[in-house]
Amino acid sequence: MLIMDKPVCLIDTESDGKLFVQQSALEILLKIEQPVVVVAVVGLYRTGKSYLMNRLAGKQTGFALGSTIESKTKGIWMWCVPHPKQKETTLVLLDTEGLGDVDKGDSKHDTKIFSLAVLLSSTIVLNSRGTIDNRAIEELQYVTELTEYIKIKSPDEVVDDSEFVKFFPSFIWAVRDFTLQLNINGQDTTEDEYLEFALKLKLGISTQANNYNLPRECIRKYFPSRKCFTFPFPTNPENVSYLETLDQADISKHFLEVTDRFSHFIFNQSQVKHLKDGHKVTGRVLGHLAKTYVETISSGAVPCLENAVIAMAMIENEGALQEGLEVYKSGMEKLRNSFPLELNEINAEHQCFNLMATQTFMKRCFRDNDGKYLTSLEQP
Ligand SMILES: Nc1nc2c(ncn2[C@@H]2O[C@H](COP(=O)(O)OP(=O)(O)OP(=O)(O)O)[C@@H](O)[C@H]2O)c(=O)[nH]1
Ligand SMILES: [Mg+2]
Numbered sequence: 001m002l003i004m005d006k007p008v009c010l011i012d013t014e015s016d017g018k019l020f021v022q023q024s025a026l027e028i029l030l031k032i033e034q035p036v037v038v039v040a041v042v043g044l045y046r047t048g049k050s051y052l053m054n055r056l057a058g059k060q061t062g063f064a065l066g067s068t069i070e071s072k073t074k075g076i077w078m079w080c081v082p083h084p085k086q087k088e089t090t091l092v093l094l095d096t097e098g099l100g101d102v103d104k105g106d107s108k109h110d111t112k113i114f115s116l117a118v119l120l121s122s123t124i125v126l127n128s129r130g131t132i133d134n135r136a137i138e139e140l141q142y143v144t145e146l147t148e149y150i151k152i153k154s155p156d157e158v159v160d161d162s163e164f165v166k167f168f169p170s171f172i173w174a175v176r177d178f179t180l181q182l183n184i185n186g187q188d189t190t191e192d193e194y195l196e197f198a199l200k201l202k203l204g205i206s207t208q209a210n211n212y213n214l215p216r217e218c219i220r221k222y223f224p225s226r227k228c229f230t231f232p233f234p235t236n237p238e239n240v241s242y243l244e245t246l247d248q249a250d251i252s253k254h255f256l257e258v259t260d261r262f263s264h265f266i267f268n269q270s271q272v273k274h275l276k277d278g279h280k281v282t283g284r285v286l287g288h289l290a291k292t293y294v295e296t297i298s299s300g301a302v303p304c305l306e307n308a309v310i311a312m313a314m315i316e317n318e319g320a321l322q323e324g325l326e327v328y329k330s331g332m333e334k335l336r337n338s339f340p341l342e343l344n345e346i347n348a349e350h351q352c353f354n355l356m357a358t359q360t361f362m363k364r365c366f367r368d369n370d371g372k373y374l375t376s377l378e379q380p
Pocket of ligand 2: 049064098
């Protein structure tokens with residue numbers, strides 16, 4: 001099992017603002033054959049996202065935090081760790097660049113980061129500070145733009161919006177520095193009820209009601225599986241900038257309790273990432289997926305889930321074919337060392353290696369519907 005003692009940058013920005021995948025990070029992913037649960041955190045800059053991801057990794061430090069007002073994380077950073085609850089599974093944590101930093105030149109940059117987080121993750125954590133008020137929801141304009149930035153089928157084909165939900169990650173809203181009582185109209189409420197209350201639609205068709213409803217409708221529509229955690233202040237205000245080095249005893253018990261609940265929820269409920277056709281995503285496929293999506297976005301095109309499956313199937317089937325051929329070849333190579341043999345012995349061995357090659361191929365291949373790759377394995 002691969003050990004990453006610290007996160008690395010997966011998606012970076014060139015000086016002209018174009019996104020690209022860091023080769024060294026890609027190589028780490030390409031070596032991971034296990035299925036991956038991918039948790040990405042997104043939200044406004046300087047809201048404690050990196051700190052929360054470190055907690056999820058069970059570490060005090062890791063993703064770099066910033067203690068000034070300047071935004072810290074750039075691009076998308078990745079940390080692959082053994083899944084604490086699921087055997088033979090890798091947990092991939094993606095920490096993203098804070099949204100809404102006025103210093104950034106490219107106004108579309110944030111939407112690209114947000115779309116990539118949605119495309120690559122199986123659980124997305126939206127992080128915000130304070131309360132889930134109208135401002136917090138309006139800042140989520142990225143959600144309303146998602147369908148312009150992600151297509152399901154080829155760009156010209158019209159698909160019902162509701163199709164998106166099947167392939168989107170499950171959604172967790174993490175509210176930080178939450179100081180209110182969980183109480184609505186005099187009734188105690190749960191964190192989830194609080195989130196649903198905040199997402200309630202206004203009646204009416206006025207522009208005002210429309211503007212109010214649009215981001216809420218988008219969140220409700222694209223993310224039907226929703227969960228909310230409200231975190232209190234982690235420590236005294238004067239200590240907040242030194243969270244990483246603070247003694248555990250100086251961190252609020254209530255904060256640790258919510259962090260534990262949050263982590264347990266993710267470890268127990270977050271699903272392995274799947275492609276649109278249901279194929280389980282391994283680290284290797286996630287690497288190819290990141291590269292494909294980033295290249296598409298950088299070229300100015302809109303990533304398309306269906307095309308991604310086709311691209312992944314081609315890459316994986318080609319790999320499966322080579323693996324299969326290798327099994328057959330090395331088997332027959334060994335056989336040659338035991339020559340001379342009877343023809344029927346050679347025949348039997350040949351059939352046995354053939355079968356092994358097919359099994360190796362079948363383990364990795366997907367969507368070889370017309371049997372094209374299987375045929376080229378059988379008749380190389
Ligand atoms: N008040 C408060 N501060 C926090 C919390 N979590 C982390 N911080 C502090 O807030 C500052 C920013 O934390 P980061 O985790 O770097 O925030 P970020 O959202 O990753 O920031 P960007 O990468 O710039 O978008 C650091 O000084 C942290 O110690 C929290 O729950 N509440
Ligand atoms: Mg950060």
